[in-house]
Amino acid sequence: xxxxxxxxxxxxxxxxxxxxxxxxxxxxxxxxxxxxxxxxxxxxxxxxxxxxxxxxxxxxxxxxxxxxxxxxxxxxxxxxxxxxxxxxxxxxxxxxxxxxxxxxxxxxxxxxxxxxxxxxxxxxxxxxxxxxxxxxxxxxxxxxxxxxxxxxxxxxxxxxxxxxxxxxxxxxxxxxxxxxxxxxxxxxxxxxxxxxxxxxxxxxxxxxxxxxxxxxxxxxxxxxxxxxxxxxxxxxxxxxxxxxxxxxxxxxxxxxxxxxxxxxxxxxxxxxxxxxxxxxxxxxxxxxxxxxxxxxxxxxxxxxxxxxxxxxxxxxxxxxxxxxxxxxxxxxxxxxxxxxxxxxxxxxxxxxxxxxxxxxxxxxxxxxxxxxxxxxxxxxxxxxxxxxxxxxxxxxxxxxxxxxxxxxxxxxxxxxxxxxxxxxxxxxxxxxxxxxxxxxxxxxxxxxx
Amino acid sequence: xxxxxxxxxxxxxxxxxxxxxxxxxxxxxxxxxxxxxxxxxxxxxxxxxxxxxxxxxxxxxxxxxxxxxxxxxxxxxxxxxxxxxxxxxxxxxxxxxxxxxxxxxxxxxxxxxxxxxxxx
Amino acid sequence: xxxxxxxxxxxxxxxxxxxxxxxxxxxxxxxxxxxxxxxxxxxxxxxxxxxxxxxxxxxxxxxxxxxxxxxxxxxxxxxxxxxxxxxxxxxxxxxxxxxxxxxxxxxxxxxxxxxxxxxxxxxxxxxxxxxxxxxxxxxxxxxxxxxxxxxxxxxxxxxxxxxxxxxxxxxxxxxxxxxxxxxxxxxxxxxxxxxxxxxxxxxxxxxxxxxxxxxxxxxxxxxxxxxxxxxxxxxxxxxxxxxxxxxxxxxxxxxxxxxxxxxxxxxxxxxxxxxx
Numbered sequence: 055x056x057x058x059x060x061x062x063x064x065x066x067x068x069x070x071x072x073x074x075x076x077x078x079x080x081x082x083x084x085x086x087x088x089x090x091x092x093x094x095x096x097x098x099x100x101x102x103x104x105x106x107x108x109x110x111x112x113x114x115x116x117x118x119x120x121x122x123x124x125x126x127x128x129x130x131x132x133x134x135x136x137x138x139x140x141x142x143x144x145x146x147x148x149x150x151x152x153x154x155x156x157x158x159x160x161x162x163x164x165x166x167x168x169x170x171x172x173x174x175x176x177x178x179x180x181x182x183x184x185x186x187x188x189x190x191x192x193x194x195x196x197x198x199x200x201x202x203x204x205x206x207x208x209x210x211x212x213x214x215x216x217x218x219x220x221x222x223x224x225x226x227x228x229x230x231x232x233x234x235x236x237x238x239x240x241x242x243x244x245x246x247x248x249x250x251x252x253x254x255x256x257x258x259x260x261x262x263x264x265x266x267x268x269x270x271x272x273x274x275x276x277x278x279x280x281x282x283x284x285x286x287x288x289x290x291x292x293x294x295x296x297x298x299x300x301x302x303x304x305x306x307x308x309x310x311x312x313x314x315x316x317x318x319x320x321x322x323x324x325x326x327x328x329x330x331x332x333x334x335x336x337x338x339x340x341x342x343x344x345x346x347x348x349x350x351x352x353x354x355x356x357x358x359x360x361x362x363x364x365x366x367x368x369x370x371x372x373x374x375x376x377x378x379x380x381x382x383x384x385x386x387x388x389x390x391x392x393x394x395x396x397x398x399x400x401x402x403x404x405x406x407x408x409x410x411x412x413x414x415x416x417x418x419x420x421x422x423x424x425x426x427x428x429x430x431x432x433x434x435x436x437x438x439x440x441x442x443x444x445x446x447x448x449x450x451x452x453x454x455x456x457x458x459x460x461x462x463x464x465x466x467x468x469x470x471x472x473x474x475x476x477x478x479x480x481x482x483x484x485x486x487x488x489x490x491x492x493x494x495x496x497x498x499x500x501x502x503x
Numbered sequence: 504x505x506x507x508x509x510x511x512x513x514x515x516x517x518x519x520x521x522x523x524x525x526x527x528x529x530x531x532x533x534x535x536x537x538x539x540x541x542x543x544x545x546x547x548x549x550x551x552x553x554x555x556x557x558x559x560x561x562x563x564x565x566x567x568x569x570x571x572x573x574x575x576x577x578x579x580x581x582x583x584x585x586x587x588x589x590x591x592x593x594x595x596x597x598x599x600x601x602x603x604x605x606x607x608x609x610x611x612x613x614x615x616x617x618x619x620x621x622x623x
Numbered sequence: 624x625x626x627x628x629x630x631x632x633x634x635x636x637x638x639x640x641x642x643x644x645x646x647x648x649x650x651x652x653x654x655x656x657x658x659x660x661x662x663x664x665x666x667x668x669x670x671x672x673x674x675x676x677x678x679x680x681x682x683x684x685x686x687x688x689x690x691x692x693x694x695x696x697x698x699x700x701x702x703x704x705x706x707x708x709x710x711x712x713x714x715x716x717x718x719x720x721x722x723x724x725x726x727x728x729x730x731x732x733x734x735x736x737x738x739x740x741x742x743x744x745x746x747x748x749x750x751x752x753x754x755x756x757x758x759x760x761x762x763x764x765x766x767x768x769x770x771x772x773x774x775x776x777x778x779x780x781x782x783x784x785x786x787x788x789x790x791x792x793x794x795x796x797x798x799x800x801x802x803x804x805x806x807x808x809x810x811x812x813x814x815x816x817x818x819x820x821x822x823x824x825x826x827x828x829x830x831x832x833x834x835x836x837x838x839x840x841x842x843x844x845x846x847x848x849x850x851x852x853x854x855x856x857x858x859x860x861x862x863x864x865x866x867x868x869x870x871x872x873x874x875x876x877x878x879x880x881x882x883x884x885x886x887x888x889x890x891x892x893x894x895x896x897x898x899x
Contacts, residue, residue: 190702191757192701192702192757192758192759192763193755193757193763193765194763195762195763200757200759233782234779234780234781234782234785235782235784236782236784236785236787236788237784246706246715246755246765247702247704247755247757247763247765249702249704249717251701251702258699258700258701258702258703258719258721258722259721261701261702261719262719262720262721265718265719265738265740272717272719272740274704274717274719275704275706275715275716275717276715277714277715360798387790389790389791389793391794397794398794398796399794399795399796400791400792400793400794401793402793418796418798420796420798421796421798421799431787433787433788434788435788456623458623460561460562460565460804461804461807461810462558462559462561462562462804462805462810463561463562463565463566463622463623463810464810464811464813464814465550465551465554465569465810465813465814465816465817466551466554466562466565466566466568466569466570466622467565467569467622468569468814468817468818469547469548469550469551469569469570469572469573469817470568470569470572470615470618470619470622471858472547472817472818472820472821473544473547473572473573473576473615473618474572474615474854474857474858475854476540476543476544476576476821476824477576477611477615477854478850478851478854480536480540480580481604481608481847481850482847482850482851483536483828483832483833484533484536484604484833485604485843485846485847485887485891486833486836486843486847487533487832487833487834487836532831532832532833533833535827535830535831536828536831536832536833539823539824539827539828539831540824542823542824542827543820543821543823543824543827546819546820546823547817547820550813550816550817550819550820551817554813554816554817558805558809558810558813559803559804559805561802561803561804599892600892600895601888601889601891601892602888604888605884605888608850608884612850612853612854612857615854615857616857616860616869616873619857619858619860619861620860620866622861
């Protein structure tokens with residue numbers, strides 16, 4: 055019965071899911087214990103259908119390396135070995151961080167055991183509970199144990215999850231509290247009634263005592279995350295998964311004991327997580343920026359103060375279905391800053407209707423001169439961060455760039471011209487006149503008489 | 504005796520009148536020609552200055568150019584007058600009146616060049 | 624996997640779906656002095672109609688007992704939480720309630736020493752208070768009890784990067800005011816005033832001008848004409864030309880001017896000296 059089910063599910067999957075290639079490459083390294091590899095076969099097949107090439111490695115094996123000669127060997131890395139306490143020499147928190155600087159995307163699995171990855175999670179702003187306290191929920195009433203929790207994501211959860219059906223996502227593992235770092239992208243939150251506690255029933259008094267200890271002593275409620283993403287500012291994405299069983303075959307094939315015939319949402323969830331983390335969905339880039347004076351087309355490296363300037367940005371979004379970058383005009387809150395040490399002008403950059411992907415803004419250069427930058431800095435939860443900075447100089451008008459022939463100066467023009475004309479007439483009469491007569495004194499003439 | 508006594512009355516108006524009569528009688532026409540040009544330049548400069556103070560000094564460069572043209576021309580014309588005055592012949596032995604006029608013309612052209620440059 | 628499924632099925636069939644109930648649920652609001660401000664009972668089936676309001680130093684006390692509905696015995700549930708939830712900001716705080724093994728539960732909220740889990744209420748919006756009880760072998764309970772209005776508090780501390788993830792306020796540059804120009808008719812009138820001294824000049828000159836008898840003689844005219852040409856060139860420079868051009872034309876014009884000048888002044892000089 056089971057193999058048949060698996061085949062049916064695979065067929066449905068192939069039909070339903072479209073194959074998508076990531077925008078940054080499709081080589082994936084999966085770090086998983088050899089014994090557990092078969093538990094995730096549907097997950098791996100799903101990724102192969104999405105177009106990824108998988109390479110497997112045990113956590114203690116030496117090869118293949120993550121980074122060789124300062125170059126990342128794989129575009130993406132998944133660490134499903136969430137219980138391993140000792141990794142091989144090249145898998146360390148530092149090497150994982152340098153992978154993100156090298157634009158490699160990571161999916162890292164946590165568990166209730168303390169592993170090197172648990173301390174790394176704190177660096178990302180996640181606060182894991184004490185070891186040995188998995189997430190427990192008595193809601194909804196079900197036959198499965200309290201550590202196996204169906205989570206139905208709500209509408210206000212992130213845009214990472216693309217499907218909006220009501221299929222529950224089965225989860226078991228460790229939750230984490232979220233810090234207030236805006237780079238965190240919560241993908242799946244814990245249910246309201248859940249909390250972290252010891253497996254064997256735990257004692258209610260211990261719970262109350264740990265809560266009285268201080269804010270971080272108690273993990274409960276929907277402020278906890280179960281699968282959380284992290285978008286770095288240079289583009290790499292890291293997803294922390296509280297329990298890797300959410301990708302396992304068992305949970306993908308699980309039927310709810312309460313609601314007969316309701317499929318688990320784990321397959322779609324795994325697909326969405328992989329699509330977001332491996333740069334398929336919500337990926338933007340700026341294709342080109344240009345700037346010029348209004349009514350001209352040539353950019354200049356020098357503008358005059360109080361010039362009317364126009365700035366255009368062309369933005370596209372990656373479409374995983376046909377693996378192309380397509381112009382994207384749906385950004386409503388893009389802003390442009392004209393900055394010299396501090397923004398002098400900040401204006402909105404609306405989309406131009408008629409040209410897909412083009413965003414344009416007009417403004418007047420300030421009457422300060424100096425070296426300015428056109429800065430586009432767009433960061434939103436879940437989306438790639440867009441950043442572009444173009445430097446131009448703004449200079450005062452040239453000596454012949456000022457307005458001339460102003461009406462306020464007419465009398466001065468008249469004065470200068472009349473001096474010129476007067477000089478000319480004076481010289482004409484002076485040169486032309488009879489010399490001797492005009493030198494005579496009038497008084498003398500009368501006296502002679 | 505009597506006419507002389509009448510002439511020596513020292514009232515202010517008669518001093519001005521005497522001055523004016525002496526000027527009128529004693530100055531050759533050529534010099535009076537120069538003096539009227541000087542007077543014209545002075546009036547022109549005063550009017551431009553009044554406009555600047557009362558109304559607007561906004562294109563300040565235009566004010567400086569216009570006012571400067573009257574003042575500069577006044578200076579050049581005054582120096583021409585003193586050089587061609589026959590009474591000053593002993594002062595300017597090497598400078599003939601023609602040479603003085605040539606200097607005057609060159610100076611005026613250069614002055615007008617700067618004035619139009621600055622006038623804007 | 625088969626074994627696990629079978630065992631959970633067996634467990635499910637064996638466990639009775641038992642229910643819990645609350646006995647004598649009560650909430651009391653007192654102020655810091657001890658005087659009772661409000662006393663109410665709450666229930667799992669109906670929300671308290673009026674919102675509970677607390678001042679800055681008031682104390683809210685809730686007491687109840689958790690009993691098995693059928694046997695009436697006290698139950699100490701694994702999870703007895705009070706959830707404070709702000710709908711508008713989506714902030715949530717969960718506070719566990721201490722329950723004795725006999726099921727007696729007591730909760731105290733003292734606003735002069737608020738628990739860290741209480742969500743901030745910067746706008747004074749009401750918090751929804753719900754009771755969550757979960758334990759194995761009983762049906763779980765999650766019920767909204769009442770609305771709680773707290774005094775305004777400081778907002779939650781924000782990460783300094785947070786504001787860059789939202790729309791920032793627009794900045795406009797205030798330009799220095801353009802120079803104001805006087806009204807054109809005034810400037811126009813002053814043109815006339817500037818040109819008025821011409822009347823005086825011409826009237827004076829009419830009396831003392833030396834007669835221009837030699838104006839059109841061939842020795843004088845070229846010089847006068849070239850002076851006029853220079854003035855014209857300078858006017859043209861003011862209107863249209865560039866510096867390089869006017870210097871070039873001026874240089875070209877200066878040569879004939881020089882020669883014309885020499886001729887003119889020589890003839891005047893000879894006239895002054897010769898005829899004397």
